[in-house]
Amino acid sequence: MIENENSRIVVGEGGWRGRLDSLPARDAEYVVLRPEDGGPALTLPVHLLRQGENGTFHLPLVRSAVAAHAQEAGSGMTGAATAAAGFGGERITVPVIEESVEIHKRVVETSGIRIVKTVTEREEIIEEPLGREQVEVTRVPAGRIVEAAVAPRQEGDTLIIPIYEERLVVQKQLFLIEELHVTRNRIVDRREQQTVTLRREEVAVERFPIDSAPGGIGDSDTPR
DSSP: OOOSTTTTEEEETTSOEEEESSOOOTTOOEEEEEETTSOOOEEEEGGGOEEOTTSOEEEOSOHHHHHHHHHHHHHTOOHHHHHHTTOTTSOOOOOOOOOOOOOOOOOOOOEEEEEEEEEEEEEEEEEEEEEEEEEEEEEEEEEEEESSOOOOEEETTEEEEEEEEEEOSSSOEEEEEEEEEEEEEEEEEEEEEEEEEEEEEEEEEEEEEGGGSTTOOOOOSSOO
């Protein structure tokens, strides 16, 4: 048994602490523990204590359960053991214990899903009309004298371009020989087809048990 400055310190489950009146003797069955929270001294069986490498004892009991073990131990002690524990013939105060329930919850993964995205291709025919322009020139005789030249003019789809010449007479006159009537017609005489490739994404959802999930995901005691 280790003896140092820590050899009388007892640390219980949950972090509560106490101190022994004396180190347990080799053949001792009970020890007297005085809790640091000011509670009454407790007589406990020696076999409950486990001494660590630094000399401190560990008691695997929560604070509320220690008094119950002390009460059971005290009721079964002989007169000699009671005297050795420090009671002698004095009156003993027995604490009344009440147990409480602590409820803990944990998150357990039961299943998972795998999302698989695939890309499919399909061919679609696009038909687009292609147009061209055709110019038709019609000569329209005029044969009249005009005062002055006029600019080409637009009448509907037809562009009219005057053609002039000068003729020598007693006096010089501007003579309109003819007019060119230019009509523009839009003709669609063929359709061109092209094949294009369009892609679309599709999603498939697969559910699988957690034991066979990728990456070895298993049950966990802590929430994710």
